[in-house]
Amino acid sequence: MEKRTQEVQDAIPEILSLDEQIRRLSFQHAVARLSGEQASLELTDEIQKITDKKKKQYGNALYEA
Numbered sequence: 001m002e003k004r005t006q007e008v009q010d011a012i013p014e015i016l017s018l019d020e021q022i023r024r025l026s027f028q029h030a031v032a033r034l035s036g037e038q039a040s041l042e043l044t045d046e047i048q049k050i051t052d053k054k055k056k057q058y059g060n061a062l063y064e065a
Contacts, residue, residue, distance in 0.1 A: 012058055021050050 009015055025047045032040035 015054070015058070018050055018054050022047055025050070 025043050029040050029043040029047065032043060
């Protein structure tokens, strides 16, 4: 798994940035949910946009073994 992850990161450098954005937003989302903030819905949408961008731009290249 780690080898494949490294292969994908080498082939698609932007993946690291997109994954970091998703991690950061996911943490913010968890904090907002625990605090009962309405912002969690906006964060959910932003996370989905980034995930969709990854799928659209890179499609199966991310998931091929």
